[in-house]
Amino acid sequence: MASKPEIRSLKKKATSPDQTEASVATEETVEDNQTLAPKQKQKSLTRPPEDTAPTTVEGNEDKPIFQAIGTLQAKAEKDEEGNFFIRLGGKRYGLFILGYRYKAWLKQVEANPEQNLFLRVYPKCLMIPRKPPKMYFQVAAWQEENQWDEEPGQFRLKGIWQFVPQSRTPVISIYRNHNAEDPKGKFKAAHIPVLMRRDDESAPFRFNPKIAKEDLPPRWFIQGLFKFIPSRDSFGFSEDLEPPTPKIPWYKKPVKESPDKMKKNKN
Secondary structure (H helix, E strand, O other), X not given: OOOOOOXXXXXXXXXXXXOOOOOOOOOOOOOOOXXXXXXXXXXXXXXXXXXXOOOOEOOEXXXXXXXXXXXXXXXXXXXXXXXXXXXEOOEEEEEEOXXXXXXXXXXXXXXXXXXXXXXXXXXXXXXXXXXXXXXXXXXXXXEOOOOOOOOOOEEEEEEEEEOOOOOOOOEEEEOEEOOOOOOOOOOOOEEEEEEOOOOOOOOOEOOOOOOOHHHOOOOEEEEEEEEEEOOOOEEEXXXXXXXXXXXXXXXXXOOOOOHHHHHHHHO
């Protein structure tokens, strides 16, 4: 008699409730894996020199984590090519739905094409040097009523406040948390443009290659509520969830492609 095949169980996130066909009432960080992926090799962790221990613990929500998530209210539309988008402030923003959620999303939209939905989304930003940032949103969940803490247009952003070469506007950089997985193994960060002025000592970090590493100003980890501003394609600061801190949670360092591979992909 053939031996009984081994069944391997997949570890589920502690914060994700059961999936329903009509909607997904769950909150995840932007680093959370959206599809089932093979086991990845352990990637290097990045932390500032002053850190002595990880500040993110799996399943412990009291520890700071990198996160970008919020709520929008809009009617989903579809263009001629079959791509979904929403209108905010008279502008169009693309919607991106991953994996097993897509079939449930199609069923919802086709059954109620004119319905305004509350969308739980991850903000995404495509940055091209010398061009305005292009915002779009990844849909994580949807409901007919708002079941989340944030009002429509309000987002929780938790990351490093800094300048990046692609943008003149400071950003909140959302890196992958230390326990994140990535099917492609790249662990890319999301850089979200923000408009914020503060009266405290915190300021957006700007790298200067002419300054010695030990003399560079500190990087600040920001945890706050921000309002999406369509006219600026940016997020305006509303209030702190926690005071800014120079203690950065551990995160996965993004993996850069080799010049030869980048040239091949471009071709």
